[in-house]
Amino acid sequence: MLWGNKRKKHKEAVPARQQAIVLPLHGTNKALEFLVEFINNIRPASPKNIDEAELKFKAVLYQLSQDKSVLFSLRKALLSQFTQTNIVIALTESGIVSSHGFFYELFGKIKHKILPELKSTNNFLYVINKVFYKKSDHTWVEGVSMDLWVQFFEVLGIQINLTEPKLITQLYQSLHILSYRIATLGLEKQLTQRFDNFDTTIYPFLEQNRLINEYIHLHTINGTVEKQQLILYDIVEALHNCNQSIRWIKEQRQLHGTGMAQTLIITRLQQQIERLFIILDVLDANNEFNTQRFADYFTTVVYNENRKNSIRKFLSENTGYLAYQIAEHGGRTGEKYITTTSKEFWRMFWSACGGGIIISFIGIIKNLLGKLKVAPFWQGFLYSTNYSLGFILIHETRSTLATKQPAYTANNVASSFDAQKTGEQPDLRNLAITVAKVSRTQIASFTGNLLVVFPLTYLLAWLFFIATGTKIAEGAAAHQLLKDQQPGHSLSLLYACFTGFFLFASGLIAGYVENYVVYAKISDRIKSVFKKGSSEKNGIRLFIMQKII
Structure with a gap:
């Protein structure tokens, strides 16, 4: 017996208009036409209308359960395609990441985009492309509840001894x-x-x-x-x-x-x-038979065949692999900005207080640099130098800046939501715990910064006035500074978005560099280079080992 469920005899004959033709085993063309028409009865008018697709699918499943002649014809049609075509490529190639290089694959897809590849009629993927001939079919195929596909393959009797x-x-x-x-x-x-x-x-x-x-x-x-x-x-x-x-x-x-x-x-x-x-x-x-696994494979093949020449899909997948690699280690970089215990919380608070001290000096120096009458380029250069030196000092003293913490911990939050680590569904509970830890830590860093920045900056400005008799900001300039901080009267929100983006990018870069240093074994390579060097070279080696590695 080719299929798991034997055809049962019914006392009541099915009306002629409802009966499906019984296909001969080798009637490949008729079988293919039958499958095309069968999927047409499920396909929604719009690929995004999943409700319509599921409603039609349920109606078809009901018909298959009631009309055994339709079920038998469907089985024969599928078996005809399985036996008369080559399924090896569908099993070994479709839906599996290619081993070819990036540019080879890219140029191949561009070429096939202009002049599509001609598949042999003996290839089972030819059948898939004929049945799911619309390039948007994968949308509703993947959108339909997986339980319906599992039920369909179980009714079909896919769990068989061939x-x-x-x-x-x-x-x-x-x-x-x-x-x-x-x-x-x-x-x-x-x-x-x-x-x-x-x-x-x-x-x-x-x-x-x-x-x-x-x-x-x-x-x-x-x-x-x-x-x-x-x-x-x-x-x-x-x-x-x-x-x-x-x-x-x-x-x-x-x-x-x-x-x-x-x-x-x-x-x-x-x-x-x-x-x-x-x-x-x-x-x-x-x-x-694991019907769920087979259903997943089926939807994967349909998606892959619909999108096999999609340049956007190809670039998205390759960018995704690279982004996953970077974000995974960017998440490790952000671990130090997430606290778990009470001791870590207070350590973060005092670290933020230290960051507040440095930021106060950066703010005062920035306002003093604004008094210099220089060209815009050199003014921007001086501002950038001031900020970069401040961030380096924050890093070297292991202090914390509240605005930097969310950008670095975003990767860690994404990592906690990652299903690739377990091969299962995303762990929402783990995500909730991570978000709670990040929020608690953000409160510590934000509070630590503000408790120091406001009074210390005021103190430094007052001391500067006592020492020089000149106010850091007064009159129209002071009013302009206040106006620049008001979201409704300035572009401060836009500038904040720019800052957040580049802080996030710096977190990604830090994670990528950290990963490269470890994966390329830079530490061991530096040791071999400076193994028999002078004391000065050994000092350089130690600095690199401590600060970079």
Whole structure:
């Protein structure tokens, strides 16, 4: 039996106008037309109208449950496409990050944007493109509740024990290809260098390949089902060990840093391992099919085929990988601006008081520099020098500035919301806890700054007046300073936005540099350069080690 549920006889015949034609197994063209028409009955008028799509989908599901002839025809149509087309590329390529270089992929997409690639009618992706022919189909396919897709595939009987030789051969071929690709990626130095005691005999990425080869060999020689089942369990365990190794490598990012190549390799590995689980689910004879995983794969393939030539999608994904790499370590940079205990809270408060002292002097010096009659360029240069020296002093004294804290902690908040770390849904509870910690810390830094800045700045201005007999700001100039701080009468809010953006950018840059210093082992390289140097060179080495690394 090709499908899990047998066709049952009904006492009452279905009216002729409602009956679907029973398709022959090799009627590929008619089967494809049937599938196109079937999806047309679900497709909403607007791809963003998810409610309409779900309503139509529920109606179709109800019809499938009531009219077994329609269900049987749908099964035959799908099976016809599975057996008469090549599904290997759909399983091993579609929805998996490409191994080609950035510019190679970009130019390829531009070329196919102008002159689309011609797919063979024997390619299963050709079927996907014909059925979901609108480029916006992925919107409603992904928008529809995943529970409906799961219900659809369960009604369809996708959890089956397949006996069609051609289809099984393609599944084993896909299994073979993915296994070797996982083993190859697992041997990349970006991964193996993270293991101190690298042993190929127990390395899970190689172990899964050995087991899969043994499993395929047993299938070739018609080994017993029991033996194949035992090896399948070992393969699943090896794949779980691969995922565990990937999680461990991710955890080591904070200690060893990461690179773009490592990020892409890990992403490809996770996608290929997930694809192996789908194939093993189909080949396994224990009737425990993960329909949720298959539904996720289905929506991924539809999305990928709809958007395969999208330059925006390509740039967005690659920018996303880079942004994830930077933000992950920018989050580490912001950890020191988040307090957890009462002791840390008061340490942050006193650190903010120290920052308030420095800011008071920066403000006084800035107003004094404003009295100089210089060209706008040199005035801007002097202002910038004053601010940069002040920020360096804040950094060196480990003081805190309230306006700087949110920009640096934004990465940490985003990191707490990250689902890539766990492979599960975003942890809202963890996000709420992080936001609470950030808010509490912001209160400490804000209060510490203000409690010092107002009285100290006033004191410094008064001392300057006592010493020189000149006020730092008076008359029209003083009124202009006040006016410049009023949001309704100046561009102060816009300037604040500019400041916030560049402070955030500085947090990203700091995280990126910190990651690069660790990942490129700058510390060890500096040690080797200054190993046999003069005392002056050793002093430079120590300074770099302490201040940068």
